[in-house]
Amino acid sequence: MALKDLIKSKxxxxxxxxxxxxxxxEAFYSIRNKIHARLxxxxxxxxxxxxxxxxxRQEVFLVVEELLKEERVLLNDEEREALAKEVLDExxxxxxxxxxxxxxxxxxxxxNSYRNVYIxxxxxxxxxxxxxxxxxxxxxxxxxxxxxxxxxxDESSPxxxxxxxxxxxxxxxIPPLAIDGPMLSIRRFGxxxxxxxxxxxxxxxxxxxxxxxxxxxxxxxxxxxSGGTGAGKTTLLNVLSSYIPFKERIITIEDSAELQxxxxxxxxxxxxxxxIEGHGQITQRDxxxxxxRMRPDRIIxxxxxxxxxxxxxQAMNTGHEGSLTTIHSNSPRDSLTRLESMILMTGIxxxxxxxxxxxxxxxxxxxxxxxxxxxxxxxxxxxxxxGMEGEIITLQDIFRxxxxxxxxxxxxxxxxxxxxxxxxxxxxxEMSGIKxxxxxxxxxxxx
Numbered sequence: 001m002a003l004k005d006l007i008k009s010k011x012x013x014x015x016x017x018x019x020x021x022x023x024x025x026e027a028f029y030s031i032r033n034k035i036h037a038r039l040x041x042x043x044x045x046x047x048x049x050x051x052x053x054x055x056x057r058q059e060v061f062l063v064v065e066e067l068l069k070e071e072r073v074l075l076n077d078e079e080r081e082a083l084a085k086e087v088l089d090e091x092x093x094x095x096x097x098x099x100x101x102x103x104x105x106x107x108x109x110x111x112n113s114y115r116n117v118y119i120x121x122x123x124x125x126x127x128x129x130x131x132x133x134x135x136x137x138x139x140x141x142x143x144x145x146x147x148x149x150x151x152x153x154d155e156s157s158p159x160x161x162x163x164x165x166x167x168x169x170x171x172x173x174i175p176p177l178a179i180d181g182p183m184l185s186i187r188r189f190g191x192x193x194x195x196x197x198x199x200x201x202x203x204x205x206x207x208x209x210x211x212x213x214x215x216x217x218x219x220x221x222x223x224x225x226s227g228g229t230g231a232g233k234t235t236l237l238n239v240l241s242s243y244i245p246f247k248e249r250i251i252t253i254e255d256s257a258e259l260q261x262x263x264x265x266x267x268x269x270x271x272x273x274x275x276i277e278g279h280g281q282i283t284q285r286d287x288x289x290x291x292x293r294m295r296p297d298r299i300i301x302x303x304x305x306x307x308x309x310x311x312x313x314q315a316m317n318t319g320h321e322g323s324l325t326t327i328h329s330n331s332p333r334d335s336l337t338r339l340e341s342m343i344l345m346t347g348i349x350x351x352x353x354x355x356x357x358x359x360x361x362x363x364x365x366x367x368x369x370x371x372x373x374x375x376x377x378x379x380x381x382x383x384x385x386x387g388m389e390g391e392i393i394t395l396q397d398i399f400r401x402x403x404x405x406x407x408x409x410x411x412x413x414x415x416x417x418x419x420x421x422x423x424x425x426x427x428x429x430e431m432s433g434i435k436x437x438x439x440x441x442x443x444x445x446x447x
Contacts, residue, residue: 063087095141096130101164101188108230111184114138120230123375135181142172142184156276161256169258187230193260196239204232204369205379206416208440209399213367213382215434217243220322221425222362224304226329227369232377233326234258234302236369240324244298248322251291253284254302267294284308288315301325309342316362332366332383336393353391360385360393364425372403372412379416384423398423398441418442 061084089098100109100119108120114132118125132138146153146162153160159173169187196210205213216223217240225233225240242262244250251267252259259268269291274281284301285308291299292315301312303326316323329335336359343355350358368381380401386394398421403414420443426436 094144095137096132097141097186100128100130101186107188109184109186109188111138111182113181113183123371123377138182138184139174142174142182145170146172151273152276157273160273163256163258167258167260169256189234189258189260193238193262194235195242199236199239202376204236204377208437209379209382209416212399212436212440213240214243215429215432215436216365216425217241217322217324218245218434219425219429219432221364221428222316222321222323223325223365223367224335224363225324225326225367225369226332226335227326228328228330228371231369231371233369235377236367236379237300237302237324237326241300244322248297249295250298250300251294251296252300252302253287253291253308255284255305257302259300259302267291267296285311288312291315292320296320297322299323303327304339304342306342307346309339310346310348313339313343313358313362317358329368332368332381332395335366335368336395353388356391356393357388360387366395374406374411376412378412378414384421384425386424396421396423 086095089095094101096117097109100106100117103121105121106119107123108118108125110118110120110125111132112118114135114137117128117130119128120126132141142153145164146160148165149162151160151162153172153174155176158175158177159171162170162172164170164186167189169189171185172182174182196214199205200207200210223240225236227233238260241250241259244263246263246265248263249265249267250261250263251269252261253269255271257268257270261268269287271284271287272280272282284304284306288299288301288308288311292311299312299315299320300323301308304312305328312323312325327335327338329338336356339359340355343350363385366381366383366385367379368383369377370380371377378401379399380403381397382399383395383397386396388394397419399416399418401414401416403412405413407413418441420441422441426441429436
């Protein structure tokens with residue numbers, strides 16, 4: 001079966017599971033909860049986690065049959081199968097979330113409470129009929145997720161970042177911070193990482209811009225990707241990192257590991273929160289400093305958000321070229337302002353001009369990505385950091401997405417164009433053996 005056909009079949013199966021879940025009766029949930037409670041009492045849960053899923057499934061079927069006879073409940077084969085599947089998900093999976101996690105078209109799962117679960121599919125939010133039994137049920141699923149990565153959540157530490165086995169990002173927050181009960185947010189990443197061909201097909205950028213960016217990465221230019229939440233920063237970072245030569249040593253630094261590197265020579269570092277006594281915290285700044293002693297060819301900071309900005313810029317300025325990172329920002333200019341404020345967080349008393357000079361000499365390219373009103377994600381501008389002009393960092397757009405409006409279906413109309421400016425680092429790219437097309441930077445030529 002072709003890969004695309006396999007994904008489509010999984011999508012259909014996941015949607016069928018969602019539809020069947022929505023039709024369950026209260027009696028069905030009552031039986032399921034009884035079976036689940038009995039299995040918890042009788043089964044060795046640690047042993048179940050190490051057993052093959054098919055063996056656990058067979059055991060669950062036996063218990064389901066036995067309990068249905070005791071309760072004198074009549075169910076057809078399809079209902080028995082669905083009941084056993086749900087109990088199995090409760091035992092070794094993530095309960096009601098399992099059908100959502102099996103649907104490859106879902107990018108976000110948002111549990112606003114145990115009764116209200118939303119998903120994002122193709123950039124648009126929609127409410128589902130999925131629900132948890134109660135707040136305790138949702139809290140159990142949250143505990144199961146975070147315990148697998150050595151994190152904790154309780155009244156002394158009521159919010160946590162974690163990840164699933166497939167790399168999906170998880171955030172949970174509980175009372176007293178969450179007024180309406182436990183909240184869970186899951187940002188999913190595809191089992192099959194997106195490639196540059198996927199981004200071109202989705203009109204995130206064009207083939208010409210993709211070739212240009214490949215040249216920038218190979219020529220060891222320092223690149224920062226900025227954008228809002230869900231704009232596709234991490235996805236683009238993953239794609240750009242695939243252009244790093246396999247012979248280079250890469251060190252990734254993240255709060256919660258989610259980058260999907262294609263290379264073999266990768267060292268993955270992740271921060272550590274403080275323990276229950278408030279000790280033992282390892283921050284991104286600690287990891288950036290440590291990475292400099294690990295002989296890196298490339299340093300990739302998943303997202304710069306604090307004091308580590310100063311050490312990252314210093315690394316870029318002291319021979320660690322070709323670094324990549326992302327930052328939350330509404331525009332390229334705003335991203336520089338945010339970097340400035342992060343440097344000030346260190347408490348180092350740097351003159352404003354010296355701080356901006358360090359930023360302008362460290363960063364070569366700023367890429368702004370955005371999620372548009374129709375749910376599509378686009379690269380809206382690619383800017384060169386030219387240098388300093390007085391006390392101001394000078395930027396110039398090389399490519400941009402010219403938005404012209406919406407069509408009858410609400411889809412964004414527009415096209416990518418060059419601004420007519422040839423970047424100063426173009427010669428550096430060509431010196432690396434990468435030939436750029438002559439008309440690439442021609443003014444107002446559609447790309």
